[in-house]
Amino acid sequence: MRLEDWWYTTLMGTPLRLQPPLHGDVRTNVLIVGAGASGLAAALRLMDQGLDVTVIDRNICGGSSTGKSAGFLTPDSELELSQLLRRYGKDGAKDLWECAQWGVNRMVSTIREHGIDADLQKQDCLFLGEGKSGPKEVRDELAARTSMGYHVRGYTASELSSVIGAVGFTGAVRYADTYGVNGLRYAQALKHVLIDHGVHVYESTEATAIDGHVVHTHLGSITADHIVFCADKLPRTLTPYFWNYYYAQTFLAISEPLRPQEVTAMFPEEPFQCWDSHFIYAYWRLTGDHRVLLGGGSLWTTYAKADTWTDRIIERIIRRFREHWPSVHRVHFRQFWMGRIDMTRDLMPTLVREPTAPWVHYILGCVGLPWATFCGDFTARHVLSQTALEDDRFYRYFDPRRRFVLPLWAEKLTGKRVSFVLNQFYAKYRQVDAAAPRSG
Ligand SMILES: Cc1cc2nc3c(=O)[nH]c(=O)nc-3n(C[C@H](O)[C@H](O)[C@H](O)COP(=O)(O)OP(=O)(O)OC[C@H]3O[C@@H](n4cnc5c(N)ncnc54)[C@H](O)[C@@H]3O)c2cc1C
Numbered sequence: 001m002r003l004e005d006w007w008y009t010t011l012m013g014t015p016l017r018l019q020p021p022l023h024g025d026v027r028t029n030v031l032i033v034g035a036g037a038s039g040l041a042a043a044l045r046l047m048d049q050g051l052d053v054t055v056i057d058r059n060i061c062g063g064s065s066t067g068k069s070a071g072f073l074t075p076d077s078e079l080e081l082s083q084l085l086r087r088y089g090k091d092g093a094k095d096l097w098e099c100a101q102w103g104v105n106r107m108v109s110t111i112r113e114h115g116i117d118a119d120l121q122k123q124d125c126l127f128l129g130e131g132k133s134g135p136k137e138v139r140d141e142l143a144a145r146t147s148m149g150y151h152v153r154g155y156t157a158s159e160l161s162s163v164i165g166a167v168g169f170t171g172a173v174r175y176a177d178t179y180g181v182n183g184l185r186y187a188q189a190l191k192h193v194l195i196d197h198g199v200h201v202y203e204s205t206e207a208t209a210i211d212g213h214v215v216h217t218h219l220g221s222i223t224a225d226h227i228v229f230c231a232d233k234l235p236r237t238l239t240p241y242f243w244n245y246y247y248a249q250t251f252l253a254i255s256e257p258l259r260p261q262e263v264t265a266m267f268p269e270e271p272f273q274c275w276d277s278h279f280i281y282a283y284w285r286l287t288g289d290h291r292v293l294l295g296g297g298s299l300w301t302t303y304a305k306a307d308t309w310t311d312r313i314i315e316r317i318i319r320r321f322r323e324h325w326p327s328v329h330r331v332h333f334r335q336f337w338m339g340r341i342d343m344t345r346d347l348m349p350t351l352v353r354e355p356t357a358p359w360v361h362y363i364l365g366c367v368g369l370p371w372a373t374f375c376g377d378f379t380a381r382h383v384l385s386q387t388a389l390e391d392d393r394f395y396r397y398f399d400p401r402r403r404f405v406l407p408l409w410a411e412k413l414t415g416k417r418v419s420f421v422l423n424q425f426y427a428k429y430r431q432v433d434a435a436a437p438r439s440g
Contacts, residue, residue, distance in 0.1 A: 001311060005337040006254040006293075007067050007184035014117075016188045018060060019195075022202040024220045028054040030383055031215055031224035033207045033238075034231030036066035037107070037183070037369045040190045041376030042228050042383075044110065047197040049384060054222055055191075055199060056215075058206035062187020064232050068339035069369060070252055070283060070295050072273050073107060073179040074125050075100035077368025078347045079428065080137075082144035087433050088397075094148065096348075096397065099378075101177070103370030106377065108179055111186065114193045118186035119288040120179055126164065126272040127173040134170035137277035141173045151175060164272065165265045165327035180273055180285050180293075183369060207231065210238055213359065226383045228361045230376055232342045243408070244350050244400050245365040246420045247340035248302050251314045252295040253333045254287070263290050265327035279425065282317055284325075292331055294321050303417050307338060314338075343367050345406075345423035346431065349375050351398040353382065364400075405431060 030046055032039045035057035046053045057063065075081075075097050084093035111120050129138035138154065145152035155163065155172040163174075191201050202217075207229075209216040214223050229239060236242040258266065263286065275283035282296035296317040301308045314336040322329040344350050344365035349372075352362040361379045366372040378394065396402075405426040411419040 001253065001314070001333055002335050003309070003311070003337060004335045005068055005184075006252075006335050007182055009335065010119075010182060010185060011188065014185070014188075016185075016192070019191070019201045019203040021204040022056060022217055022220045022222070025223070026054065026200075026220065027223045028052045028200070029224065030054070030226045030228065031056070031222050033215065033227065033229045035061035035187065035191065035201070035203075036064055036230065036232065037062075037187070037372035038363045038366055038376035039228070039230030040187055040194070041103075041106065041373040042230060042363075042380040043194050043199050043376075044190065045377045045380035046383065047194055047199050053194075053199045054202070054224070055194065056202045056205040056207060056217065056222070058204065058231075060188070060203045061191040061201065062184045065339055065341050066187050066369065066372070067184030068252070068337060069183045070285070070293055071119075071181040071183050071369070072275075072283065072285065073104045073181055073370060074273065075104060075178075075370055076125065076127070077371050078343075080127070080141055080144070081148065081150070082140040083428055085144045085148070087427070087431050090148065092397070092433070093144075095394070097148075099374045099394075100368065100370045103368075103373035104178065106373050107181065107186070107369065110190065111181070114189070116186060116189040116193075118189060119182040121181070121271070121286070121288055123178060123180050123271055123273040123285060124174055124176045125178045126274040128166075128274055128276045129170035129172065130168065130276040130278060131170075134277050138171040138173055145173070145175065163269045164267060164274070166324045167326065168324050169276070174272070178273060180287070181369070182287075207238060210360070212357070224359075226359050226361070228363070228379055228383065230363045230372075233340075234364070239362055239364070241350065241352060241362055241364055241400050245342045245344055246303075246416050248297075248343050249304055249308060249338055249340045250295055250297045250302065251317060251336060251338045252293065253314050253318060253336040255292040255331045255333045258286070258290045258292065258328060258331060262328050262331065266292075266325060279428065282320060284321065292321075292328065292333075294318070296320075299421075303421055305417065307340060311336060341367060343420070343424070345404040345420055346402070346427035347424055348402075349398055350400045351375060351379060351395060352400055353395075403433070
């Protein structure tokens with residue numbers, strides 16, 4: 001099995017062009033640093049508004065998390081609905097779930113409106129209970145969706161065989177309006193949409209320093225009225241909020257295409273996107289050309305300080321897949337890759353309007369393409385001074401100084417890695433936040 005991001009492979013043979021790096025000094029109204037899902041969503045909102053908009057990325061557009069992702073487009077990004085409900089109550093859970101669902105819908109409508117070829121697959125979600133806590137996780141999720149009035153269907157272990165050719169799960173929750181996507185092709189195609197609408201896009205252009213309204217790059221500088229940082233793994237030289245995020249690593253692999261009878265054996269009714277109920281969960285879906293895309297991790301490598309270049313983890317995930325899905329146990333996996341996702345201590349994004357420099361915005365630790373899309377759009381609306389989303393209420397959820405169970409001072413003793421494991425575990429399974437007051 002080769003270590004190679006499959007989505008890069010799929011770029012071969014497409015007419016997508018790379019943009020040259022920025023040379024020299026330019027001026028712009030809005031500079032967006034980072035062209036993953038969040039930066040592109042911000043640029044999409046700002047284009048055609050009579051502003052000069054510039055996007056830079058140190059890689060290619062979508063070249064980091066967005067272009068490595070498994071492309072599950074679901075509002076369920078690390079925090080299940082039942083967990084949001086426990087933490088924030090009904091109003092808060094509704095706010096947050098619907099932000100992420102909005103992100104899903106925005107990506108899908110963008111793909112359709114601009115005819116983007118990003119292998120968009122309509123796939124219902126199947127959240128699968130596994131292990132001792134599996135039945136409770138499934139029950140909680142069913143109860144949460146029912147109490148919120150969202151459509152849901154539950155399956156017992158025996159009923160599951162009508163929809164998946166898998167064994168060893170205790171039950172499942174199914175819901176709709178979710179999709180699979182090729183995030184790199186989405187980002188690269190969206191780059192061309194932006195360019196066609198007058199946005200300046202420079203790839204291979206890294207922001208190296210910020211000084212007031214000026215962002216320096218290796219070969220030039222950009223002076224901007226507004227600067228929106230949508231970049232991952234920002235160093236402390238570019239943000240005073242570097243303490244707010246850390247990384248979680250996940251591994252993915254892609255198979256050779258399945259035969260038609262294997263597709264039916266895996267998904268007798270229709271293809272789903274599936275994941276299990278563990279803290280470090282495994283996930284599976286089919287691409288449009290019927291390849292199995294799977295992923296997961298281990299506790300140790302998820303919170304590793306640097307990329308882990310080993311095939312041992314993915315081999316284990318593949319072994320588990322073969323045990324769970326005996327109907328397709330012969331399938332051959334051809335490529336694997338890994339990526340580290342920026343995350344905050346409580347798995348919610350951090351959004352900052354820098355108080356001492358209000359022209360600078362930071363979008364940090366967005367877990368999930370839908371959340372990144374929502375946050376990019378939301379911040380761009382601020383640049384445009386639109387307040388349609390009752391913005392102050394929303395900023396309360398995303399405040400960098402919100403409460404974490406293990407305080408920052410304790411991190412000096414535990415280290416960032418342990419602190420993030422404990423805080424995230426608590427945020428998922430225990431935390432209850434004071435409800436954010438609603439304005440109106
Ligand atoms: C392996 C993997 C699998 C995942 N699977 C899923 C999934 O199935 N579903 C899902 O919803 N989410 C998934 N995610 C998470 C999702 O990909 C991210 O949450 C989302 O892409 C974040 O988008 P972003 O725009 O905030 O960041 P990114 O996509 O990381 O974009 C940030 C951009 O900033 C650029 N940049 C960084 N520093 C600089 C600088 N100094 N100057 C200029 N540019 C800079 C980077 O090159 C990058 O392109 C996955 C992530 C990974 C890594």
